[in-house]
Amino acid sequence: MAADGTLVAGVPASASTGRANGLQRFARRRSTIAFLMTLPLIALIGGLVVYPAGYAMWLSTLNRRMTANIGLGNFELLLENDTFRAVIWQSCIFAVGAVVLKALIGFWLAHMLHHIPAKGQRKWRGMLLVPWVIPPALSTLGWWWMFDPSYSSINWLLSIFAVPAVPWLGEPWWARLSVIMVNVWYGSPFFMIMYLAALKSVPDQLYEAAAIDGATGWQGLRYVTLPMMQNIISITVLFSLIVTFANYDIVRVLTNGGPRDLTQVFASYAFQVGILSGNLPRGAAVSLFMFPVLAVFAFFILRGINRRNKEQM
Amino acid sequence: MAVKGMTRRGALRAGAGVVAAGALGAPMVHAQGTGGSLRVAFWDHWVPTGNDAMRALVKDWSEKNRVDVTLDFINTTGNQLQLAGAAQAQSKSGHDIISLAPWDVGTYANVLEPVDDVINRLIAKYGPINQVAEYLAKRDGAWRGVPAVSGTQNKPACVRFDLMQEHAGLDVRAMWPASGEAGPGADQWTWDTFLTAAEKCHKAGYSFGLPLGAFSDAVDWVGALFLSYGASMMDEKGKVTVRGNQKLRTVIEYAVRLSKALPNDVWAWDDASNNRALISGRSALVFNPPSAWAVAKRDQPQVAEKCWTIPMPAGPEGRFLAYLPWTSGIWNFGRNKTAAKALLEFLSERSSAEALTSKTSGYDIPPFASMSDFKIWETEGPPTGTVYNYPLKPHHKAKPSIAFAPAPGEFAAQMYVQALNTKVIARVAQGGDTVDQALGWLERELNTIVRGG
CATH class of the missing domain: 3.40.190.10 (Periplasmic binding protein-like II)
Incomplete structure (x- = not known):
């Protein structure tokens, strides 16, 4: 085996001409092999990510009939529209509210689990992951039954304690809260499992050293745990923020964007405008609206992670 | 490692085997058709007997006309049928006939085959057609779909x-x-x-x-x-x-x-x-x-x-x-438009409409006022x-x-x-x-x- 890791043995004598040697050298180059091996992945990303994204961008520049290019006209129209401006605001409330709650609950659950003895931990971990493994459209349907405007089982339980019925899906703020609650219920286990993995990777010696220095539990959390988990927290928050901004099924099943479009988020509104109303270009513009914002956000978070990694090396 | 070479004769033998295996495994065609084939996507009816009624009518027509019909029923839960329509209109491939939700006829008018000939014959037979159906299915003076009975x-x-x-x-x-x-x-x-x-x-x-x-x-x-x-x-x-x-x-x-x-x-x-x-x-x-x-x-x-x-x-x-109303549209990229028109005309006949409506306990409404007298609406009950x-x-x-x-x-x-x-x-x-x-x-x-x- 050569120093670069490529096989050199068994070269047939017939391939010893200059041209063949050149081709063989090219084929044996580490970069060529690496490229060939990643080609399936590149093709996959090209076909399933780059092409659809490019097509959506192109679509968003067309008029409704898709017969003329109107540049950023769809975005201009959207920004002038009351409903769409409300959708931006609601999507931010939904995504930021849900991600913050998921992060806090996930962090708390991870700590609880981390301190359970290993023997019983697996059982609890499995149970807490259940919401995350059920398809969200299905679990949201279960929630919808519990929030049903007329026959809510939660309201029935509340009535036992003489608590008046809550209009879970009928009043705007209750409806928004319901949508966030279901998203938090579904997404917290993901944070929990990521944070648990991060917690397990923090060396015990750091806590021992902190304890010798007289650090309190809070100080241990503030100066040992959080800095050690910083990268995982950043990645998880970024990933979840992107996924939550793109969430569709929970709103669609639970409220269909109502009442009065006040729970509508980018994805559900894009579907309404693009597919149901037959205005594909404007639907594409709605779905692409957050792309630049999230891209900038992702750039800074990932740069921060890279910097921290370099500092630690 | 030595690689055993393949002879021309060996390749032919292997190819013949593959062809034979394919022929044995091919699905049976049910109308021994000379009239070609059709792929149809109809709305999956709420009333459980609705699809059976449609299936029986289509089978009857396909046998008489020797056209092989593949019939799919796509439901509207999660807008599956609308999504299928949008995807087929974009990719210009899919079924020959598709059920279209009320406003989709206008949305896809430029890829739908005009059916004025069918509509004119039906109007001559059954009188004026529902004006809402006309408002939805007619674009730039041409009918782009046949107002459906099923689901309307x-x-x-x-x-x-x-x-x-x-x-x-x-x-x-x-x-x-x-x-x-x-x-x-x-x-x-x-x-x-x-x-x-x-x-x-x-x-x-x-x-x-x-x-x-x-x-x-x-x-x-x-x-x-x-x-x-x-x-x-x-x-x-x-x-x-x-x-x-x-x-x-x-x-x-x-x-x-x-x-x-x-x-x-x-x-x-x-x-x-x-x-x-x-x-x-x-x-x-x-x-x-x-x-x-x-x-x-x-x-x-x-x-x-x-x-x-x-x-x-x-x-x-x-x-x-x-x-x-629902409307049945024929994609202009469909392969067998003549048979598609014939099928939709057959399904709009009074006898077909009455069969569909009766099997759905009167749910389906035909687009012709002259068909508002089916017996099922008098007899259904209780009361x-x-x-x-x-x-x-x-x-x-x-x-x-x-x-x-x-x-x-x-x-x-x-x-x-x-x-x-x-x-x-x-x-x-x-x-x-x-x-x-x-x-x-x-x-x-x-x-x-x-x-x-």
């Missing part, structure tokens, strides 16, 4: 006659009997009478089950209400007609008053909520096809036997009936004749309607899907806007739709 529905009032009699003093069976004429008091069946009855039933704990969310049941009944007050938001040329529109203001004020006599959660109701309100015995009236009654017949027979279908109330500008007034009959003195007509289809589709009529009511009744503020919002929304083209 009216949404008249399904009334608990006992509760209406007891709490509102209205004998709806006497007003609208199961015969070809209106009874005493039918001319008083107006939106004003309706409001009084709604308030009385609400007080008695049997509120009318009228959704006011963004689903089609809500948009449809509110659309008929608006039209019966002559209130339109956009004219047929696409001009927004909100500013200074007194009729629009009047109907919004009426709807806000009516909403106070409805359950307080109607803003979140979907298309099943009103059915449940009737079936559970909590509601004295819903606007719906007979599906709510049919489910009650199965699950709550004591409720079903007290239901009676009557026309929608009349307003200052007449009586309108909410109508929601017998409960759906007699489900199809639009001449003595109802009503017109079929769809919300936002006569606005140009491409705009009306967006207004319909965005449920602008129920939202403008909700902004006042639930959101606390003044009527002026709500109308201002409505005008801005409509202008955005128009500007987008």
Whole structure:
């Protein structure tokens, strides 16, 4: 085996001409092999990510009939529209509210689990992951039954304690809260499992050293745990923020964007405008609206992670 | 490692084996057709027997015409059928015939085959076609689809006659009997009478089950209400007609008053909520096809036997009936358009329409007024004749309607899907806007739709 890791043995004598040697050298180059091996992945990303994204961008520049290019006209129209401006605001409330709650609950659950003895931990971990493994459209349907405007089982339980019925899906703020609650219920286990993995990777010696220095539990959390988990927290928050901004099924099943479009988020509104109303270009513009914002956000978070990694090396 | 070479003879042998295996495993074709093949996607019917009726008709036709037909039933849960239509129109491949939701005919008009020849023959045979079906399926003077029987529905009032009699003093069976004429008091069946009855039933704990969310049941009944007050938001040329529109203001004020006599959660109701309100015995009236009654017949027979279908109330500008049609379209990239047209024409024949309607307990509404006399609507029960007034009959003195007509289809589709009529009511009744503020919002929304083209 050569120093670069490529096989050199068994070269047939017939391939010893200059041209063949050149081709063989090219084929044996580490970069060529690496490229060939990643080609399936590149093709996959090209076909399933780059092409659809490019097509959506192109679509968003067309008029409704898709017969003329109107540049950023769809975005201009959207920004002038009351409903769409409300959708931006609601999507931010939904995504930021849900991600913050998921992060806090996930962090708390991870700590609880981390301190359970290993023997019983697996059982609890499995149970807490259940919401995350059920398809969200299905679990949201279960929630919808519990929030049903007329026959809510939660309201029935509340009535036992003489608590008046809550209009879970009928009043705007209750409806928004319901949508966030279901998203938090579904997404917290993901944070929990990521944070648990991060917690397990923090060396015990750091806590021992902190304890010798007289650090309190809070100080241990503030100066040992959080800095050690910083990268995982950043990645998880970024990933979840992107996924939550793109969430569709929970709103669609639970409220269909109502009442009065006040729970509508980018994805559900894009579907309404693009597919149901037959205005594909404007639907594409709605779905692409957050792309630049999230891209900038992702750039800074990932740069921060890279910097921290370099500092630690 | 030595590689064994393959001879030409060996390759031929292997190829023959593959061909033989393929032939043995090929699916059997059922019509030994010389008329080609067809791939059809029809709407998956709510009524369980609806698909069987369609399957039997298509089988009969395919055998007679020696055309192999692959029949798929795609449901509308999660908008699967609409998504299939959108994908096929974009990729220009898929089925030959596809069921199209009301506004999709206009959306995909440029990739749908004109079917004027079929429609003209049907009109010559059965008389005028439903004007809403024409409004939806005709683009630039050409029919782009054949109005379907399967799945097409009216949404008249399904009334608990006992509760209406007891709490509102209205004998709806006497007003609208199961015969070809209106009874005493039918001319008083107006939106004003309706409001009084709604308030009385609400007080008695049997509120009318009228959704006011963004689903089609809500948009449809509110659309008929608006039209019966002559209130339109956009004219047929696409001009927004909100500013200074007194009729629009009047109907919004009426709807806000009516909403106070409805359950307080109607803003979140979907298309099943009103059915449940009737079936559970909590509601004295819903606007719906007979599906709510049919489910009650199965699950709550004591409720079903007290239901009676009557026309929608009349307003200052007449009586309108909410109508929601399906249309069968033929893609212009389809492979067998001649056979596709022949099949759709066959399915629109009176005998086929009656077979479909009868098998669905009267649910399906044919697009021809001359077909509003099928026996099933007289005999279905209990009580017998409960759906007699489900199809639009001449003595109802009503017109079929769809919300936002006569606005140009491409705009009306967006207004319909965005449920602008129920939202403008909700902004006042639930959101606390003044009527002026709500109308201002409505005008801005409509202008955005128009500007987008």
